[in-house]
Structure formats: C-alpha cells, structure tokens
Amino acid sequence: MPGHKVKRSICQFAFSFYKEASSYGNNRNVFFSPMSISTAFAMLTLGAKSETLQQILRVFRFKADDIQDIHKGFHHLMQTLNSQNADFHLDMGNVLFVQDQLKLQQPFLNDLKTFYGGEAFPENFRNVRQAHQKINKYIENKTHGKFVNLLNNLDPDTEIILVNYLYLKAMWNKAFDPKYTKDDDFFVAGNTVVKVPMMFRMGMCKQAYDEQLSSTVVQMDYKGSTRAYFILPDEGKMRKLENGLSCESLSKWRELVSESSTNIYLPRFSVHGKFDLEQILYQMGITKVFTNEADLSGITGQSTHKISKVTHQAMVNVDEGGTEASSATAMEIVPMSVPATIKFSHPFLLMITTNDDDILFMGKVMNPMEK
Numbered sequence: 285m286p287g288h289k290v291k292r293s294i295c296q297f298a299f300s301f302y303k304e305a306s307s308y309g310n311n312r313n314v315f316f317s318p319m320s321i322s323t324a325f326a327m328l329t330l331g332a333k334s335e336t337l338q339q340i341l342r343v344f345r346f347k348a349d350d351i352q353d354i355h356k357g358f359h360h361l362m363q364t365l366n367s368q369n370a371d372f373h374l375d376m377g378n379v380l381f382v383q384d385q386l387k388l389q390q391p392f393l394n395d396l397k398t399f400y401g402g403e404a405f406p407e408n409f410r411n412v413r414q415a416h417q418k419i420n421k422y423i424e425n426k427t428h429g430k431f432v433n434l435l436n437n438l439d440p441d442t443e444i445i446l447v448n449y450l451y452l453k454a455m456w457n458k459a460f461d462p463k464y465t466k467d468d469d470f471f472v473a474g475n476t477v478v479k480v481p482m483m484f485r486m487g488m489c490k491q492a493y494d495e496q497l498s499s500t501v502v503q504m505d506y507k508g509s510t511r512a513y514f515i516l517p518d519e520g521k522m523r524k525l526e527n528g529l530s531c532e533s534l535s536k537w538r539e540l541v542s543e544s545s546t547n548i549y550l551p552r553f554s555v556h557g558k559f560d561l562e563q564i565l566y567q568m569g570i571t572k573v574f575t576n577e578a579d580l581s582g583i584t585g586q587s588t589h590k591i592s593k594v595t596h597q598a599m600v601n602v603d604e605g606g607t608e609a610s611s612a613t614a615m616e617i618v619p620m621s622v623p624a625t626i627k628f629s630h631p632f633l634l635m636i637t638t639n640d641d642d643i644l645f646m647g648k649v650m651n652p653m654e655k
Contacts, residue, residue, distance in 0.1 A: 290357030291642050293345040294322045295531040298643045300343075304564050305557075306526065306648060311473050313654050315557035315634075315647030317450045317598040319361075320376070324448035324594065326358050327378050327400045328573070331392045331583030336572045343569045355399040361642065362401060364509075372508030373453040374644075377426055378402040381419055381445040383409055386584050409442040419445065427451045431597050434558075442592040444580070450598065452636065452644065454506035460485045460550075460604035470551060471630045472651045480551040480652045483604055486623060489548055492540035497521075497528045500626055502548065503541045510644065512602075513537060514550065515633040522631055526648075529633075534641045549627040553652035555634075556599035565594070598645055600636065 298318035306314045325340050329351060332340055341347070346354050365374050380396075382388060384406035396402040405422075409415050416438045423434045427449050435445070460483040468482035490503040498521040502514045513534075517525040562574050572578050578590035636645040 287357045287360055289350050289353050290361055294318050294643055296345040297322055298646050299529055300568060302646055304568055311650055313555045313648060313650050315555045315598050315600065316559065316596060317645050319642060319644045320448045320450040320598065321596055323358055324378060324446055326354055327396065327402055328446065330395045331580050332573065333579040333581050336579040339570045339572055343565065359399045371455045372506065375426065375451045377449055379447045380404040381407045383407065383443045386589065388583060389585050392583050410440050412438050412440050423447060423449060430599060434595055434597055439592060443589045444591050446591055446594050450644065454508055454510055455605050457505040457507055458487065462604045465552060465604065469629060470652055478651060478653045483550050483552050485548045488543045489546035490541040490543050491546055491626060492537065492542065494540065497525045499525050501537050501541060502626060509639050511637055511639060513635045514628060516628055525633065545623040547623050547625040551628060551652040552603050553649060554601040555647055555649055556597065557647065558597040561594040561596050600645060
C-alpha cells in the first residue's frame, strides 16, 4: 500500500509539473524527473511545519494522514531502484547543504537517513567560491560526471540548499544495429526541418494506437526493471495529447500495447532539462518555503530559515544500445506478415518508468538536435 500511494502521488505531480514546465518554452525540449523532485520534497516534509508543510502536501498530492506511509513508500522505492549490473545502473540520492551556523535537529537527521538515505553537510556559504566548488564536485561524483557545474549563482546569504539526483544507464532488451542509422529529416515545427541520425530496427515490437489521444504508443523495454514509452501524436495533435494525458493513460497503454512486426525509426538523441525549481513550484502553490515565512523548524529548531535554492537537472541519451550504452546486434525471428512502420519524424513525448509504472523521467522532444 505505501508503494501504491507514492506511485499515485508521483504520477499526479508529473503531469501537473509537465504542464507548468512546458508552458515556459512551447518549442523547446522539456525533460525532468518527477521521481527525483517528489523524493526531494517528501524528504523536506520531515522538517516542514504549519502552512509550509500544507503547501508541499497539496502540490505533491501527499495526504497528511498518509505521510508515514509516504516515507515508507519512498524508502522501499529507493531500495528497489538503487541497483546496478553490467546492463543496468541507477543511482538516486538526496543531500542537504546547510549553513554551518545552523544546528540541525537530531530526529530530522535520523529520519533523513532512515527513510531517504539522505545526508546533510554543514557549509560555509559566505565563502561562495569554495562552497560552490565543493557542492558541484559532490554532485559530479555522484552522477558519474554527467552533471557538471549544476549549481550557479550561489548567494552568500544562502541557508539551505536541497539537491536530489537520479542517474540512469540502461541497455535496450532489443538493440538497434548502428549500421542502419542514417541521417534523415525531423520536422520540428512549421517549416523548420533538422537532420537527425535516425536509427532503424525491424522485428517484434510492443505498440498500440490510442484513439482518445490521437497518438501512437511504442513501448521499448530496457534490461533490468525499466521501460520507455515513446508517444507520437498525429500531425497537429500534440496539444490534444498533452491536454489529455493522465495517470490513467499509463495503465491504459500497458493494456493496449501488443507485440507485432514493426519497422521502428527513432532519432538518436540526448535531451536534458535544468530547472531552478523555485519559480515553477511557486506558480504551482509552494510559496512559503522559499520566503522568510518558511517554517522548517523540524530541521533547524527555528522557524526563521528558508530553502534558498532547489536545483534539478535530468538528462537522457537514447542511442542504439540504450541509454549511454554500447550497441549490440541480435537476430530475431519474425512472422511472415507485412510490418507496420512507425517513424518518429516530428515532436513526441517520452516517459521512462519502472516496470510498475513509477515515472522516473518524462519529457517532450521538440528538436532532437537541440543542445
């Protein structure tokens, strides 16, 4: 049950955040980890009080009566996800950097470690250069060099910085053969066309057409416990797809998709999203935690300290082998039927989920070549 409550809240937050984030740049790529952001703020509820706590609960769809189950659910989820082998590697973690003059409450530190495997480090933010380097180095090490210089514009009056990271490296169950990758057209918007390295794979593939959303859904499984959904709206139907997305969509796709002989054309791409979350979450209803009205007395013992910065970055590379993986070629026996052809040659949505449909990453690829 705790796991189910966490899954539901992450999903509901994912679609709310997506709509807010995508409104900031209509023709830009959008990419983020609802799992990562939700975990960070669930962790924060350990020390938030009064209206500061209520706002976090509302925006992240956590119920006050279920808060202990929420913490247990995230603990279980993180234990399940933090695994690795040759084909699959996922790291997820949480850290607080706190002004070194603040005395942290022991119950908060205990719960931080017990439920979230979290750490809290004292930091002298008045020495901006040194603090900046130290925090960025920590994040770079934890994400295997993928997130470099995550923090910028550090303020000497900083009190608390919250960092959550999630790093995924996984290989496809069925890889693309790189020798079939060729440059092809991708229609970004209007008359804008870019050349992309278009991968090709033929064989059995899980796919379906969602009539309600006027979109083709392709499910591609990674080795390990994750999968990707690529959702291609019909021409001119991106807005309809975005407006109609819901938590029920994932459940529906799981039932809809079936294996059939399919030719898949998918761009090789790398997308990343970087957000200073204060503005977006402020718009969504979390206002007090970033102001002098914050009540984080469960963390510091005093109600006069605020979160100065919440920085989030997510990145995915989709290539022939998977995400960040060398490619492999496998032969596959397919039935003698005329294969369907699905070509991702215009903007599409992407979700990477666990096999239980917990949403790890979500985004929109408007331009696969955007840097």
